[in-house]
Amino acid sequence: MALSGVTFDDERLAFDLGEVTGALGDSITVLPIVVALAALTPVSLPHALVFFGLFQVVWGLAYGLPLSVEPMKALAGLAVAGSLGYGEFVAAGLLAGGLLLVGGATGTLGRLQGYVSEPVVRGIQLAVALLLLRTGVELGVAEPGVAAGAALVAVAVAAAGYRRASALAVLGAGVGLALLGAGVPAPSLPAPSGFAMGSPTFSASALGGTAAQLAMTVGNAVVATALLCSDLFDRRVSPDRLSRSMGVTCLLSVPLGGIPMCHGSGGLAGKHAFGARTGGANVVLGGLYLLAALFAGVVAGFPMAVLGVLLAVVAVHLGRRGFDADRRWLVVGVGVVGVGWNVGAAFLLGVIADAAVRRIE
Template sequence: MAYSSSTGEETALEFSLRELTGALGDSVTVLPLLIALAATTSVSLPHVLVGFGVFQIVWGLFYGLPLSVEPMKALVGLAIVGSLSYPELAAAGLLAGVVLLVVGRLGFVGLLEAVVGEPVVRGVQFAVALLLLEAALGLSLETPVVALAGLALVGLFALAGAHRSSVLVVLALGGVAAVATAGVPAPRLPEPALFPAGTPTMTGAALEGTVAQLGMTIGNAAIATALLCGDLYDRDVSADRLSQSMGVTCLAAIPAGGVPMCHGSGGLAGKYAFGARTAGANVLLGIGYLALAFVAAGALLAAFPVALLGVLLVVVALELGRAAFAPVGVGDVQSLALVVGVGVVGLLVNVGVAFVLGAVVYWVLSRPA
């Protein structure tokens, strides 16, 4: 099946086993974060899943690629660990959406990335990874035996070279345990509402989180994703255009009960590694998210074992930490020190302060002697 995408190119649309497995490659980090967010904040998981389902399909068909749609990890991670409430998360997402739409429209994305500096962006990723590990430890201590069993399972899959698949297995086991405890919920369509989980509230913490998230989004979700579209799919997609589509996503999804969403190079690479080659993967994944929205009842979520939730957060944190250090060369001591420094300050103080201090240090170090 073929159609014309937004670029006017003739684009294939395939529905096959490899597109289905490719779709799963993007869900392995999305679902654990969404479940953890729903377990720790007032967010409505069904409304969030509807947002992800709709925009997976929309942007997949729009770009004619299996483009990733994932949570803004800095903001969502801060909400999971208790630094942001859902109303603060919603306000931060709306502000980020406006900024992304404007800077993308004006063509400022590349300029902003140059000012912030990649090591600072990577440092924010590392900080969020450390915060998620801290939260994972607290959840795992609820039932240490279950947590250790889950970690052992993840380790076995990693040794077999299938560490991503381990997340789906842990999710499935947790789902079975939840169903055994709470029963199978009756399918129900989420009721349309404006800000169903709380009115957005802008605070200092929300503003700091937004600034830190924008650094990650511009570097990873816009510039790195644009490069990867060319590397993997031989498609010319501009970072500024991706910035605009992320802005539209946030401004449309959050009022309907969603969370801040972005594209991402990691999710796109995950889809490609698992076999996705067309937007068919997005359509299949979008349908899957919408189906989950109909059964994501509160009782079922409350019955999900928190220790396994901690295991899932460990996997996500390790993946995020790996992504933070992967592009930094071993011999680049200055960049390594900046990544670690921003990460540690983010853990001990907060991510916003770490981002601003990191940006200042990067600017000072980058000045000509």
């Protein structure tokens, strides 16, 4: 079946229990970050959830795989931490989308990968994690009792053997408190509007954020995802095709109120671990996101102290992966420069330092 030039593979869709439980594997990382963006920035949660729902369905049908659709974590982390204004966040999402689309169309992703080593990518992840952790602590100290209760929820879930689900458990606790305080919001659909929350602001910070995000995207959402498609599903998906689909996603969603999105390898692995094997999981999850968009007003009452713990849990998950590389001194150096100065500058200095060391070796 074809739609708008995209070929859909009907033989790679299933809707059994594994696809339903597997759908949850992607939401573990998506929902905490999106709720944090909506609570701390002008991002519209209903708009964001609508586009997550739509593109889960589109790419699930197009690839016939439980491909992840998740936030661009570097940009989201910088926006949540206040290092990027909303206009800069939008601009960086458009820049990243355009570059990914062009890069995928011209076949340059493989060549670019050769210039960005894994320690540099992991260093950017560590910097974003540290920024999220700092913001989380600042939010948590305002209401230490509520934060302590949320932290106990996270620890209990992790101790029970569900470490990956600890952020989702904290999110559930925050939603429960919000519902107790304000009740169930009336369902409402977001109105379509071009740049509804603010126009893009192209600045040095937006460029730096774009560079940092592309460093993570090339390594984690393009190359690593292509390898996982082969390893887990015995399917060959080219990095350039993944790059093109991420570019299309950003360029269509960001102007209409969505946020920059990518195909993360972690979300794909999470869906597989929870039982997903086909694009049916994406169709299920897309429907759930669209349903959630109707009641997204609950975020208005989300406790900030619980949000602080949520950010801390996400930061720990992201930061732990930052050390899965050689040359940890470079990982730490990029991370420290990123959190102490500028993530874009940290990326450039990391690439230069890595090139110099490889030349010496």
